[in-house]
Amino acid sequence: MPGQPCAMTSSGIQALRSLVNEESQSGTGRVDFAEPEEHRALRAAVAGIAAKFGPRYYAERAAARRPCAELWQALGDAGFIGVNIPAEYGGGGGGLTELALVCEEIAAAGTPLLLLLVSAAISAEMISDFGTGEQRATWLPGLASGAVKMVFAITEPDAGSNTLRISTTARRVKGAGPGGTGGGSPPCTDKVGGDWVLHGTKYYISGVDEAQALLVVARTGQDERGGRLSLFIVPADAPGLDKHLLPVDLLLPERQFTLHFDGVRVGPGALVGEEGEGFRQVFHGLNPERITGAALGVGIARYALGAAARYAAERTVWAEPIGAHQGVAHPLAKAKIETELAALMIRRAAWQHDHGEPAGESSNMAKYAAAEAALAALDAAIQAHGGNGLATEYGLMPYWGLARLLRIAPVNREMILNYVAQHSLGLPRSY
Numbered sequence: 001m002p003g004q005p006c007a008m009t010s011s012g013i014q015a016l017r018s019l020v021n022e023e024s025q026s027g028t029g030r031v032d033f034a035e036p037e038e039h040r041a042l043r044a045a046v047a048g049i050a051a052k053f054g055p056r057y058y059a060e061r062a063a064a065r066r067p068c069a070e071l072w073q074a075l076g077d078a079g080f081i082g083v084n085i086p087a088e089y090g091g092g093g094g095g096l097t098e099l100a101l102v103c104e105e106i107a108a109a110g111t112p113l114l115l116l117l118v119s120a121a122i123s124a125e126m127i128s129d130f131g132t133g134e135q136r137a138t139w140l141p142g143l144a145s146g147a148v149k150m151v152f153a154i155t156e157p158d159a160g161s162n163t164l165r166i167s168t169t170a171r172r173v174k175g176a177g178p179g180g181t182g183g184g185s186p187p188c189t190d191k192v193g194g195d196w197v198l199h200g201t202k203y204y205i206s207g208v209d210e211a212q213a214l215l216v217v218a219r220t221g222q223d224e225r226g227g228r229l230s231l232f233i234v235p236a237d238a239p240g241l242d243k244h245l246l247p248v249d250l251l252l253p254e255r256q257f258t259l260h261f262d263g264v265r266v267g268p269g270a271l272v273g274e275e276g277e278g279f280r281q282v283f284h285g286l287n288p289e290r291i292t293g294a295a296l297g298v299g300i301a302r303y304a305l306g307a308a309a310r311y312a313a314e315r316t317v318w319a320e321p322i323g324a325h326q327g328v329a330h331p332l333a334k335a336k337i338e339t340e341l342a343a344l345m346i347r348r349a350a351w352q353h354d355h356g357e358p359a360g361e362s363s364n365m366a367k368y369a370a371a372e373a374a375l376a377a378l379d380a381a382i383q384a385h386g387g388n389g390l391a392t393e394y395g396l397m398p399y400w401g402l403a404r405l406l407r408i409a410p411v412n413r414e415m416i417l418n419y420v421a422q423h424s425l426g427l428p429r430s431y
Contacts, residue, residue, distance in 0.1 A: 039101060042083075046105040049074050055110030055303070059398040062251040067210050071111055075102070076146020081116070085124050089140035095354035096121070096288050100295040100346055107299020108306075110395065112402060114254045115149060115207045117296070117410070121288040123150035123215045126231065130273035130281050135233065139213070149210050150233070152289075153202040153259060154217040154282065161415050163217070163282065164226030168200025168261060170218035196232060196270060198240075198261040204409075208243050208257040211236050216261075217282055220275055229278030232270045240264040250401035287349070287359045289410045290367040294346045297370030297406045300399050301339040301377035307396065308332055308381035311388075322384070331380035338376055342369035361424055364416045367406075371413065374403035 053071045061068050075081050084099040085091025092098065103116050124143045127135055127150075142148025159165040172194040198218055208214070214234045221228035234241065240263045246256040273281050309332065312323030322328050349362035378400050382389030389396050407413055421427045 039098075042098060042101055043105050045078070046075070046080055046102050047109055049078060049080070050106045050109035050111045053109075053111050055395045055398070058111045058253070059251075059392075059395060061253040062398050065255055066253060067207075068111065068113060068253050069210075071106075072113065072115075072146055075106070075113075079144075081120055081146035082124070082140075082144025084120060085140055085144040086128060089136060089144055091124075091140065091144040095350070096125070096291055097347070097350040097354055099288075100291055100350045103292045103295035104299040104302075104343075104346075107296045108302040109299075110303050110399075112296045112300060112399070114252065114296070114402070115151070115210065117289050117292045118152040118206060119143060119149045119211070121292040122152045122285045125288045126215065126272060126281055126285040127233075129284065130231070130277075132269070134269060135272065139233070142212070148212045149207065150213045150215055151205060151207045151211040152285075153205050153214045153234075155204050156201060157203045161412065163229070163279070166200075166217060166219055166227055166229070168198065168202065168216070168218045170196045170198045170216075170220050170230060170232060173197050173265075194268065196266050196268070198232065198234065198264040198266070200261050202259040202261075204246065205257045205259055207254045208236065208259065209255055214259075215272070217278055220278075223276075225279075228276045229282065230275050231272040231278045231281055232266055233272060234261075234264060234266055234270065238264050238266065250405060251398045252402060252405075283360070286410065287353055287363040290363040291346055291349045291353065291359075293406055293410055294342060294349075294363075294366040294370035297367075297374035297403065298339055298343045298346060300374045300403050301335065301342075301370075304374075304377040304381040304396060304399065305332060305336055305339065307394065308377075308384045311394070312384050328384050331376075332384060335373065335377040335380045338369070338373040342366060342373045345369050361420070364411070364419050367411060368413055368416045371403070371406040374406060378403050 050071065052074070053068070057071070058068065072081070079092055080102050082090065083092035083094045083102055084096055085093075087093035099116070099120055103112075106113055120143065124140065127139055127143075131139070139148065139150065143150060154163065154166070156166050156168065158167065173196070174194055198216065200218065202216070205214070213236055216232045216234050217229055218232060219227035220230040240261065242260040242262065244258045244260070246258050248256055309323070312328050312332065313321050315322045345362060345366040349359050349366045352359035352362055378396060382396050382400075385394055385396065388394050418430060422429050
């Protein structure tokens with residue numbers, strides 16, 4: 001049975017905040033490549049919690065499609081789920097740099113948590129940056145403690161990577177407040193009041209069964225580029241919201257869902273930020289998702305390489321350990337180099353985001369590099385183990401699916417290459 005998480009105290013919160021690197025928030029305009037003591041302490045604290053659970057716990061939960069609720073609670077009780085949330089709302093007062101460290105360390109311990117990307121990185125960041133005072137006060141304390149999870153609903157079956165093509169709509173209506181169907185209410189001409197009614201379908205939405213709310217991207221109008229988008233906080237139990245499990249063959253604790261919004265009605269206070277500003281808000285929120293997704297990839301790579309190095313150093317078939325043979329050692333060394341390079345790009349991207357600098361290019365590059373590194377590391381680790389690489393005892397296969405997923409989501413590598421070609425190299429747009 002995994003160790004029991006300790007209760008959160010005021011001294012514990014203060015200790016957490018002392019772990020957060022104030023330099024990362026100071027606006028000095030420079031990057032120090034020597035990792036500060038505060039970050040090393042943060043890594044060690046997170047790794048210590050994750051080690052109490054470990055890869056066998058994760059593998060069993062992934063095989064059963066059961067959430068890693070105990071690990072999530074332990075991290076939340078210690079204050080690490082909300083390390084990037086402002087201190088005034090019970091968070092650690094850090095930034096994306098600190099959240100990326102948390103993501104990397106839990107993955108390196110063999111316990112990656114996919115919902116950190118959508119609940120802590122996307123939802124919490126967007127509510128912190130664009131939410132009203134009431135929304136922050138309502139949602140951020142629970143997100144900081146881990147007691148509340150909020151998932152992100154943007155993907156649609158017919159839109160794919162073309163966000164402006166989404167068809168889920170939200171329209172203003174007159175009449176009763178949230179809870180009504182909205183089906184018989186006329187459109188509201190008052191642009192500053194009235195409820196919203198959502199119709200449409202979302203696809204591949206992670207962790208809906210664990211969440212208390214969804215951050216939904218919907219079309220509220222049309223402009224020259226396509227749909228004019230807005231963001232809404234929708235309770236997970238809202239009338240008219242139908243959730244259908246989407247079966248996948250990946251070994252993941254988090255389950256995927258198709259969602260149908262059939263006249264889901266929410267109040268005026270559900271709108272996050274300004275109506276029609278959702279496109280800008282979404283792309284601000286996607287950088288944190290890509291950075292934390294990259295951090296998971298680096299952590300998975302570290303876990304696989306650590307397991308492979310131990311095995312190759314001990315396994316002897318002829319006179320010397322198999323790690324002495326270049327055919328075994330070189331693929332692992334190559335994957336190690338790729339992992340370290342990806343980690344550096346993550347650090348740059350997180351630093352830029354925390355300092356309010358453009359981080360789109362570095363976030364995409366970090367995501368690309370980390371996904372490739374994770375897959376290379378797992379492939380080399382499995383190969384080094386030979387047939388044992390497929391055995392349950394050695395614990396490598398549960399991570400292959402997640403590593404492979406990171407090459408597709410939250411943005412696929414082809415779209416990243418398109419971005420770099422167009423924005424970094426100035427080449428003509430291909431789509």
